[in-house]
Amino acid sequence: xxxxxxxxxxxxxxxxxxxxxxxxQRMVAREGRRVLRAVDAVSFxxxxxxxxxxxxxxGCGKSTVGRLAVGLYEPSGGEIRFExxxxxxxxxxxxxxxxxxxxxxxxYASLNPRWRVSDIVAEPIRAFRLLSGRDVQDRVGQLLxxxxxxxxxxxxxxxxxxxxxxxxxxxxxxxxxxxxxxxxDEPTSALDxxxxxxxxxxxxDLQARMQITYLFISHNLAVVRHMSxxxxxxxxxxxxxxxxxxxxxxxxxxxxxxxxxxxxxxxxMAGSTRARTPVGGEVPSPINPPSGCTFHPRCPLANARCRxxxxxxxxxxxxxxxxxxxxxxxxxx
Amino acid sequence: MSLLDxxxxxxxxxTRRGVLRALDRVSFSIxxxxxxxxxxxxxxxxxxxxxxxxxxxxxxxxIAAGQIRLEGGRIDNLSPDRMxxxxxxxxxxxxxxxxxxxxxxxxxxxxxTETMQAHLPLSGPEARRRAVRWLEDVGIPAAxxxxxxxxxxxxxxxxxxxxxxxxxCAEPRLVIADEPTTALDVSIQAQVIALLKRLTRERGxxxxxxxxxxxxxxxxxDRIAVMYAGRVIEIGAVADVVRNPSxxxxxxxxxxxxxxxxxxxxxxxIDGAMPRxxxxxxxxxxxxxxxxxxxxxxxxxxxxxPARQTExxxxxxxxxxxxx
Amino acid sequence: xxxxxxxxxxxxxxxWDSDLAYSFRRSxxxxxxxxxxxxxxxxAALAPWVAPxxxxxxxxxxxxxxxxxxxxxxEGQSSFPLGTDDQGRDILSGIxxxxxxxxVIGVGAVLFAVVVGIAAGLLAGYAGGAVDAVLMRIADIQxxxxxxxxxxxxxxxxxxxxxxxxxxxxxVQVLIFSIGISFWPQFAxxxxxxxxxxxxxxxxxxxxxxxxxxxxxxxxxxxxxxxGPVFVIGTLTxxxxxxxEATLSFLGVGLPPSSPSVGTLIRIGNDFLFSGExxxxxxxxxxxxxxxxxxxxxxxxxxxxxxxxLR
Numbered sequence: 001x002x003x004x005x006x007x008x009x010x011x012x013x014x015x016x017x018x019x020x021x022x023x024x025q026r027m028v029a030r031e032g033r034r035v036l037r038a039v040d041a042v043s044f045x046x047x048x049x050x051x052x053x054x055x056x057x058x059g060c061g062k063s064t065v066g067r068l069a070v071g072l073y074e075p076s077g078g079e080i081r082f083e084x085x086x087x088x089x090x091x092x093x094x095x096x097x098x099x100x101x102x103x104x105x106x107x108y109a110s111l112n113p114r115w116r117v118s119d120i121v122a123e124p125i126r127a128f129r130l131l132s133g134r135d136v137q138d139r140v141g142q143l144l145x146x147x148x149x150x151x152x153x154x155x156x157x158x159x160x161x162x163x164x165x166x167x168x169x170x171x172x173x174x175x176x177x178x179x180x181x182x183x184x185d186e187p188t189s190a191l192d193x194x195x196x197x198x199x200x201x202x203x204x205d206l207q208a209r210m211q212i213t214y215l216f217i218s219h220n221l222a223v224v225r226h227m228s229x230x231x232x233x234x235x236x237x238x239x240x241x242x243x244x245x246x247x248x249x250x251x252x253x254x255x256x257x258x259x260x261x262x263x264x265x266x267x268x269m270a271g272s273t274r275a276r277t278p279v280g281g282e283v284p285s286p287i288n289p290p291s292g293c294t295f296h297p298r299c300p301l302a303n304a305r306c307r308x309x310x311x312x313x314x315x316x317x318x319x320x321x322x323x324x325x326x327x328x329x330x331x332x333x
Numbered sequence: 334m335s336l337l338d339x340x341x342x343x344x345x346x347x348t349r350r351g352v353l354r355a356l357d358r359v360s361f362s363i364x365x366x367x368x369x370x371x372x373x374x375x376x377x378x379x380x381x382x383x384x385x386x387x388x389x390x391x392x393x394x395x396i397a398a399g400q401i402r403l404e405g406g407r408i409d410n411l412s413p414d415r416m417x418x419x420x421x422x423x424x425x426x427x428x429x430x431x432x433x434x435x436x437x438x439x440x441x442x443x444x445x446t447e448t449m450q451a452h453l454p455l456s457g458p459e460a461r462r463r464a465v466r467w468l469e470d471v472g473i474p475a476a477x478x479x480x481x482x483x484x485x486x487x488x489x490x491x492x493x494x495x496x497x498x499x500x501x502c503a504e505p506r507l508v509i510a511d512e513p514t515t516a517l518d519v520s521i522q523a524q525v526i527a528l529l530k531r532l533t534r535e536r537g538x539x540x541x542x543x544x545x546x547x548x549x550x551x552x553x554x555d556r557i558a559v560m561y562a563g564r565v566i567e568i569g570a571v572a573d574v575v576r577n578p579s580x581x582x583x584x585x586x587x588x589x590x591x592x593x594x595x596x597x598x599x600x601x602x603i604d605g606a607m608p609r610x611x612x613x614x615x616x617x618x619x620x621x622x623x624x625x626x627x628x629x630x631x632x633x634x635x636x637x638x639p640a641r642q643t644e645x646x647x648x649x650x651x652x653x654x655x656x657x
Numbered sequence: 658x659x660x661x662x663x664x665x666x667x668x669x670x671x672x673w674d675s676d677l678a679y680s681f682r683r684s685x686x687x688x689x690x691x692x693x694x695x696x697x698x699x700x701a702a703l704a705p706w707v708a709p710x711x712x713x714x715x716x717x718x719x720x721x722x723x724x725x726x727x728x729x730x731x732e733g734q735s736s737f738p739l740g741t742d743d744q745g746r747d748i749l750s751g752i753x754x755x756x757x758x759x760x761v762i763g764v765g766a767v768l769f770a771v772v773v774g775i776a777a778g779l780l781a782g783y784a785g786g787a788v789d790a791v792l793m794r795i796a797d798i799q800x801x802x803x804x805x806x807x808x809x810x811x812x813x814x815x816x817x818x819x820x821x822x823x824x825x826x827x828x829v830q831v832l833i834f835s836i837g838i839s840f841w842p843q844f845a846x847x848x849x850x851x852x853x854x855x856x857x858x859x860x861x862x863x864x865x866x867x868x869x870x871x872x873x874x875x876x877x878x879x880x881x882x883x884x885g886p887v888f889v890i891g892t893l894t895x896x897x898x899x900x901x902e903a904t905l906s907f908l909g910v911g912l913p914p915s916s917p918s919v920g921t922l923i924r925i926g927n928d929f930l931f932s933g934e935x936x937x938x939x940x941x942x943x944x945x946x947x948x949x950x951x952x953x954x955x956x957x958x959x960x961x962x963x964x965x966x967l968r
Contacts, residue, residue, distance in 0.1 A: 094868070097867070098867070101867065104862065104863065105859070109859045112856075112882070124867045177867065250829065288849055
């Protein structure tokens with residue numbers, strides 16, 4: 001697998017949310033507390049200058065992992081380590097905290113509408129006291145140029161920009177504390193495809209130039225394929241398949257990964273009679289997940305063992321898959 | 334003869350800073366049983382075209398010029414009351430968010446039977462029988478039991494199926510589907526597209542499929558119209574537009590889509606952004622971003638003309654290049 | 658600083674060009690209300706200079722001038738345009754000075770309510786949990802009583818707690834406090850609602866990722882984004898606060914006749930309404946109606962202009 005220094009590492013990290021109704025309503029309806037396991041014992045490691053992508057359908061927990069990775073949530077089990085230290089220890093030190101940042105999905109909600117763009121981009125610089133006085137404005141101009149905007153755009157407010165330009169502002173803000181690790185939570189899914197291409201190209205250019213490490217979260221497999229070195233496929237809070245992107249796209253092991261790939265409409269289908277395989281069923285509720293392997297109700301390969309026993313990750317080449325069928329060799333169909 | 338003819342459709346929004354032209358001489362037609370995909374970036378006018386056809390333009394938007402003909406008869410100048418009858422009976426609509434279409438206070442069965450009885454001469458029990466059949470047709474399990482359920486009792490994918498049943502139950506000839514799968518996960522998306530395709534095949538339904546998702550269009554459409562800055566800039570058979578696009582914008586658009594099959598180092602990108610409605614450049618609206626721009630593009634507006642396998646609004650394909 | 662200088666003249670032009678200013682120019686009701694309010698405000702602010710008499714100067718009062726009808730009446734005198742009361746005070750001057758006091762108390766009370774309400778709302782919305790529950794239950798309980806009752810109660814308690822000799826001197830402050838405290842829950846609830854929405858927005862998360870403190874996030878990020886509705890409710894509450902003050906004064910627990918607000922004037926005049934000296938109460942009443950009406954019309958316009966759904 002990828003070599004180099006490990007920047008971020010998750011070790012059996014879990015995160016649950018209490019989604020119980022208010023106390024009074026619980027008493028009246030005589031129901032207990034309800035807990036949602038958004039992320040369930042997830043492990044991965046990203047090395048410097050590389051991209052790990054997490055992909056999955058809505059509700060699979062990928063965004064929660066992203067928030068765990070920058071400390072917006074505390075893990076309720078397991079551990080996240082940044083530069084070899086536990087994340088909470090690392091985040092207590094400004095010198096380490098400034099080395100991680102995040103890019104968000106919605107270019108309309110991720111910039112404070114009352115702030116000038118120059119103040120938005122300068123916020124991390126001021127928060128970490130990296131520069132002062134005129135140097136701040138010079139640096140902001142530099143950052144705006146770097147993401148393809150003009151230094152004069154700093155005077156404007158977010159609403160004066162298009163979605164793609166706002167996402168550039170967002171990236172400039174994320175870069176302003178000179179981070180080495182960025183969590184990108186669906187950074188292009190609110191953008192049009194031609195703008196998406198601009199942003200993805202920009203992100204790869206920046207990575208090549210500054211050795212930034214990305215944790216890239218997306219539901220779009222084609223985008224993920226374009227961006228990632230390492231790939232984790234998530235389903236109901238677990239990583240069901242994990243390994244180098246090329247290996248997984250060449251030969252997906254887990255039945256869910258195969259299903260996802262088959263379900264994607266592709267330009268190659270134009271005019272052909274080839275139809276994608278519709279998958280039956282929908283993602284079950286994470287509050288009350290199925291027993292055993294949580295994918296078994298939708299899995300064509302499911303048997304009694306899958307319904308009873310949670311599968312562990314088994315290695316197949318450079319890929320880890322959590323599937324009894326793969327382990328038993330039943331999956332080769 | 335085509336089922337729907339849109340001819341020179343121009344939609345304007347008067348604002349305090351002048352009149353914005355949101356659609357500018359849009360022309361296309363849809364044949365019976367055909368799926369026309371309409372693509373373009375946000376703000377290109379694709380949803381607005383759909384809204385103008387079903388008579389649901391948000392005021393102060395208005396049709397300033399052009400005609401919309403359905404089965405030969407004009408529908409762009411009907412009174413709101415007559416348009417309401419056309420909607421549902423002859424043209425159905427499916428929107429992105431199922432919750433805006435479904436009334437949360439009525440059971441899905443009641444919504445289906447009321448829609449059917451408003452447009453078709455059906456008795457109560459007959460309408461209910463058909464409602465159950467429609468729910469079965471769109472793939473809702475245990476339809477007979479679920480017919481009295483309310484919209485919130487269905488999951489997102491199931492709800493979008495109910496919306497499709499609701500759009501089709503009065504047996505319209507044409508359906509305007511505006512981003513019908515955008516709110517859904519890929520696995521559910523595939524189910525909904527397969528359903529739409531089956532219904533066009535079985536019932537000879539025509540569909541105008543508006544979406545920004547090129548994959549969905551490639552899979553479901555017979556022909557594609559590409560929109561840019563309120564105009565149709567290229568139209569043609571789906572395979573031709575996707576594989577051999579003529580207009581430089583379409584070429585850039587197709588190249589900017591990451592592929593599942595091959596990994597490239599850099600995606601092709603079109604620099605800049607689509608102009609805002611109040612700043613559309615003269616001539617071809619794409620000329621400031623076009624890699625092949627020449628003098629004429631900046632002064633004279635191109636209309637659709639034959640270009641290789643498709644039709645494109647681009648002077649590169651002018652058979653008689655005028656003044657140098 | 659150098660960048661700010663050329664921007665200054667542009668800011669006014671930009672405001673004039675903004676959607677809000679445009680919507681204002683297009684609304685005849687709003688323009689009329691604003692003009693009326695401006696006239697009243699100028700009259701009140703410049704009372705010492707524009708009023709024909711000084712009603713607070715007891716030495717200038719002459720009982721010979723009492724109960725003079727308005728100038729258009731046969732017995733009217735040109736030096737007392739709207740007539741005089743039973744003490745010989747000029748009604749017009751009384752109104753100008755009275756509106757001044759009413760406005761000071763009204764604006765003061767609303768500002769007080771806004772500050773308390775914003776603080777409580779931000780805290781409840783951002784902290785959530787027990788803080789939220791406690792603050793909002795207090796607000797809920799207070800909202801089950803009419804505001805005027807709360808103001809009466811607080812006014813009574815505070816007055817009783819103060820030594821006798823301070824009653825007169827601190828009356829204005831006591832009224833601002835008791836009226837303000839009766840209006841904070843509306844602001845707190847609105848701000849809490851907006852805070853809950855803003856707290857989940859990604860720009861707040863971006864600030865949390867770089868480790869800003871909760872206090873700084875609340876003040877620099879959330880506060881500017883929740884002020885819109887506060888502005889609208891503040892304007893509408895100003896009308897209510899002025900009426901509340903007038904009511905308290907009318908009931909006799911507000912300002913004393915020695916420094917009369919509009920409400921006090923109405924109360925004094927009320928005693929003479931049925932003996933034919935109608936002007937003593939009708940003119941102050943009319944002034945109160947015009948003042949509150951113009952404020953409320955402006956508030957209504959502002960509410961509609963800031964509501965994107967109605968545009």
